Amino acid sequence: MTLLQESGEPIDVLVDPSVGDVSTLKTGDTVAITYSRALLIRAGKAPADGIRERIDSGFSTAQSLESSLSMHRVQAVATVEKIDRANRLLTLRDSTRTLTLEASSEGLLNVLKVGDSVRVDFVEATAIRISRDAAPLH
Template sequence: MTCNPSKSSLHRATAIKAALALLVASACPAMAQNANPDQGRLVIGAAALAHVQARVIGIEPDSNSVTLRGPRGNIAVIEVNPEVADVKKLQIGDVVDIAYKNAILIGVDRVATSGIRERIDTETAVPASGGVVATARRVEVLATVQKIDRKHRQVTLRGPTRTEVLDVAPDVSLDHLKVGDSVRAVFVAAAAAQVSRDGADVK
């Protein structure tokens, strides 16, 4: 990226905090209990949650995250706060009902990669209220822009292993992007607000 490194790092840290705040704000199980499973999306305050039934195809106990295949075959990696659910109690093939906040795009630059894609995942510690330090998975990826929804501020990126739909942070401009562009994108991974199996919360 062409930004000044120190300013870029400061901006990126601020963006990660803001993105995590959005994820945490929507990750309260009590808020999600009234969710209607028949709705594709539900609004909780100013935060929108996706609520779907999906099949578990991957489990990462160390990061307490799961890889899910949705009803349309789409694949998503979802971070799960241990207070929301314990992924170690899940098994490959389980079908779960999950309410989650989409991954949030916090930075994007066009690059010349000749179709090469790669992905770098890192854990980022973010100070939260009350002296608590939360973690979020910061993902940097070389990807191809497949779709831009400017009205709803969402971007669909095809990365090295999957295609992901990302919500776009308020301070990220989409003016310079077009479908087919190769980009270096940075986003905070999707986070679960509620996980249940057979009608019971996974605790």
């Protein structure tokens, strides 16, 4: 399912079928979502001429009949696009997309600079509750 964030940017969200039948949703229906920014676990320099690779793993589970939790772990070789040390944010471009990660510690960003190729390990988590007119979707 693709949603528009408050900023107007689209975001793709994986919805566990046990949460509700999303095929019944229409443009304009109310969808409540809590999205946790991706958390950078590890980062280290990689050869600049290395092959861009990506390993995805994850799970999705219904917490109740009205909500779900999905976690997605990615290990990738990516290029550093931007570093915001004050907010511990790292923007990377990997083989499939550009994303911003929150570093789990300040130390992860200290050895990096824009343009570096890095091997990263990060986790994204999404909790979803879908409703239409404030009623749970079934």
